[in-house]
């Protein structure tokens with residue numbers, strides 16, 4: 001509430017998971033929220049799309065048990081994570097890996113026993129490598145998960161003697177999945193933060209939470225309904241070009257503004273004001289990484305032996321990284337989503353060639369012939385995430401300009417570009433709006 005006890009009027013620019021979170025938190029606190037979204041739909045980089053008469057996602061998403069704020073926000077808008085997400089113990093299964101199949105599964109034991117037992121029982125890695133991996137985690141923990149200086153994940157793994165199967169099948173895939181940046185370019189400190197909150201956390205933090213519904217049902221639609229129920233106004237196809245003096249947006253005046261756009265879209269809105277121009281300059285230097293999701297729609301009887309199956313990227317020119325069984329997860333039998341993260345050779349393949357290659361790679365991984373897919377579709381997000389490089393300058397919730405707060409995955413300095421980073425940033429921006437005296 002404002003000093004006069006009238007509800008605070010707040011503009012939220014951007015209706016991705018960060019903006020929706022900020023709007024939910026502010027509406028719940030009694031503010032009058034207007035959310036402006038440039039696109040015709042909400043969800044941003046984690047949105048549903050309609051393909052072949054089905055509601056699918058712009059990209060396969062993975063959540064983990066450590067996504068505490070995401071789970072809290074889902075519950076607060078009435079989206080039950082127990083039903084909408086499938087909780088599975090972390091399992092990295094590469095049955096077609098060469099020279100040897102690899103499988104690591106964390107058993108349901110208390111932490112840190114689950115990690116120790118999972119590493120020791122991993123198949124396809126020598127004992128010396130398993131002990132080195134356990135020593136690596138212990139060393140990070142002893143150092144409080146703080147590195148003296150940031151460097152690349154590749155350098156960190158070299159320094160700690162992480163080579164061979166566990167490097168290729170555990171650390172490097174985790175880095176790609178979490179940071180969407182190749183290990184030789186990715187920030188070791190942010191990777192270590194991810195390890196702190198996942199493998200280094202409680203047993204439940206390491207669980208995979210695989211969506212059992214499309215992203216719209218997971219959070220976007222319930223969040224929008226929550227905002228409207230609390231008197232908020234959501235305007236679609238409303239691209240904001242400028243934040244005026246006294247927090248005016250689209251000709252309306254507000255008490256505060258939350259800017260919740262991806263970094264490349266935040267830059268022009270920050271560059272025009274002397275208080276935020278330096279931040280705009282820093283963000284303008286970001287590089288970006290793509291993600292492709294290739295949907296292969298097989299006949300209904302085709303299923304994978306694991307809901308999330310490791311492919312053989314990097315071996316003999318193979319491209320695929322992961323395949324998800326959407327039949328087992330989301331009740332769409334026969335539908336497999338293959339994921340390709342970060343810059344790589346796959347970008348040079350056209351959509352049909354990519355689908356064909358992934359069909360072949362899937363057969364090689366499963367060591368059996370599959371029927372031809374009934375249809376396929378490749379979705380490419382060219383700027384899926386910022387490239388999570390060492391020492392990347394990051395925004396905080398506080399923009400330095402009176403009344404303006406920043407949200408978006410890029411504004412959660414501890415995390416890579418993830419749903420959890422986006423949600424946390426939305427929570428922090430809402431807190432800033434409500435308690436500006438506390439700073440952020």
Ligand SMILES: Cc1cc2nc3c(=O)[nH]c(=O)nc-3n(C[C@H](O)[C@H](O)[C@H](O)COP(=O)(O)OP(=O)(O)OC[C@H]3O[C@@H](n4cnc5c(N)ncnc54)[C@H](O)[C@@H]3O)c2cc1C
Nearest residue numbers: 014016017018038044045059061062240408409417418419
């Ligand atoms: C294919 C893919 C796969 C991914 N996989 C995972 C995963 O497995 N796990 C995970 O945790 N994360 C994953 N991510 C990352 C995650 O989706 C993002 O980090 C998160 O969605 C970012 O949310 P955001 O709200 O910060 O930004 P955005 O989603 O980009 O939202 C910003 C919104 O602002 C709108 N906008 C921009 N400019 C304006 C303007 N001028 N006026 C009004 N509106 C504007 C945009 O249209 C957009 O809707 C993935 C991303 C992609 C693309």
